[in-house]
Amino acid sequence: MRKYLHLFIAGLCFLVIASCGKKDVPEPSDPITPGTDSVVTNPTNNGIVDPAFSKAVTGSAFAACVDDNKNIFVIGSFGPQFETKFMVYKLKPNGEIDPTFDIDKDKTWSDNLPANTNMIALPQGKILISGSFKVNGVSKFLIRLNADGSLDRSYVPTTRITSINKLVKLTGGRIAVLGTNTFANGFGEAHFFSLNESGEYDRNNGFRIQDDHTALFDLIESKSGKIYLAGAFRLTTGTRITNSIARFNPADLAIDESFAQVQECIFSGPGAIDVAGSINYMVEQVDGKIVVGGLFDKFLIPNERDNVTAYHQVARFNPDGLIDVAFKDNNNYTGGLSAMIGTSNDQILVGRNQSLAASQGERYLELLDKNGNISPTFKLGMDGTNIAGIVRQDNNNVIIFGAFGDANNSALYRIKL
Template structure:
């Protein structure tokens, strides 16, 4: 026992000596790094300027660090014109954008005051973006009389004043104010997301609209399955029928819809047939002519047909069995073996589909395919190896070429930075070069009337330029020299933190005007409040 006591005592002594040694040693982390310079709070004058104009930054320590000092406007180095120990005069550099000014000395960075770079691509501050929608806007389309139909996941628009607000569908005037004549005061809109909308040509019923998404009722009317026909005043186009027990009930004017989510909807101009693509498996049609056996209760049965994310409906909502349909099996053909995220109805009546699929009706197609007017695969479309990862979005230029964006790194065996332009036949267009692209994801692409390309998504850089979720490119893929001075988009979550998922969902030019309407889930544009809609003007 004594041996153990001595051993423990020896260990205790060793620990005590070791602890004492550490206590007497120098702390390697006690060294204080003295900042090379200081920038005064609000130390910039003026607080806004155009590219090429001079501004003064005030602080301390500029003179002694003049050989190492760099002044950065959103990451872009500015030319220093003159300096003293307490001031430095610089010229706002080309490709600067609204945001914080910073200084760099060796590996030290000093973040300075907010500075607005004014330019020619600007938010229209008179447009009522401050109110806007109280939830995401997924789509906006021009309709009659210069008005616009907006759809999404909002439950009111423009503080409408309606009893039941405006649930996911609203019409706005040309000046951005809500059109109070649209939608009944009570029981308006849908119970879930609306993703797409189409304005129909004027008929004996006046102007009407189709809306599609993931809802299952409209204005409280049940069995309105993901697609609805609306009258011009925003009410559901409906019929009154009598149940087997003599009860009058209201039903959708469309015979059927789909069970699941519609991402894209197109109406063929020649015959009014309706193409739907998205995340759904079944066409469903309610049968109201039933009653429960042995009772006096009415019963509704949903007749369903498997269709696999792609379907064409007749104008009355019945299924078109001539489109990608197996008559022998009474079901849709296999279709895409993955999700269809985006589809475009082309001028010749063919349909371009993009997404995460690798086969169509059993044939290999890597995330992109063109379909004939009957839904069969178009063999004349030649994307080669296609995309190596999902294609999330695409847009067609007036010349027929297509911009593709997504998570892919390769297209047709060529390395590309999540964006590529293809010719009408699917081959890659070598005349488009976006350089290194983004450090994140591109969710949306829009084409301006002059051919410029607007990209938005979740990124902080594009070709090493600091950019906040949006960039404007020239038609060849290079960064536009004067359309990128804005501070980009952001969305503020419930906890006040910036959330940048799906910030922009649609960009449309205003006909005959030098302006764009941009919608999405953002709450700020260029660091100004813009609740899911903003109007941008340009020269």
């Protein structure tokens, strides 16, 4: 399984220090015209950046989350370029730093964070962070911070966790832990298990997958109550590992056979050699179709004479599990896909790791219509930007974070949808 994790990390890693460029001047928004590809220009922000959002946090952000009160928690290396310091900040809804939250209240822990660090806001102002930490010299892969930023020493995290790929909030306040070769408290529930709303392990909630050859990258609960999992796993006992997406019944995690289990995503690596790809992000649309994003440029479909369907980084599955060929394939991306969320009107916001080649243009933040067409007017500007992630603050605003080609060296922005 190590090769799957390596591919996943390779698809997500990003430059943490961005080159600085001129600060763009916002202009009034233009209407979005679906169905037209983006044109390489020297764009301005076109009014999508909220000027009321504070630029107090500078440097590079690795992870973020938003609580029920629209406060933002962000983790990264912050400060002037080449003088950065690891910090976790709590920001007020307008982006101002909340001085009541300070992780330096307790300096007995330190970080050694991988690229797939995650954060989840918990009740009572606490937050749960996955990563690689040392607490009094002991390795921890989950820590919980109190509402004032101090380490919550009452929290005893699940043990024997070797790698966490993502934390996902479930209905009822539970948290799904997706990983690679992960185990919880010695019970052997590998790769996928749930925590309660306080981040504590719940052995009796029924969400477990036991397979020593599994890497899970994303999970969504559909409107129908079914669970979609993406990653590298065995679809049935005795089969080989498949890099794909599958639908499960929530009660027992049995595979839903009505969703065709036939796709395997492939990535053409150096020398055009096909290697296993990965689906890292999923978004359900209103009609039940599932948009997926990740490290892939084709899908192999067994038992079909013409069995290759080309899609690059973003594709869509019909409710029956087959590739939706009506979804547009945009084969003009730059950098690896690093973030994807859906909007309230079925648009898709995509973030990527930007290559610094100037000729590659504005490809690191894109707004797609429901059928995959790129908006030509949704332009962030700021060459040399790398999007690490996107989180929703409310139906009209999202927070993008990473490293930006901005004279302010800002670590996050609020985008108006």
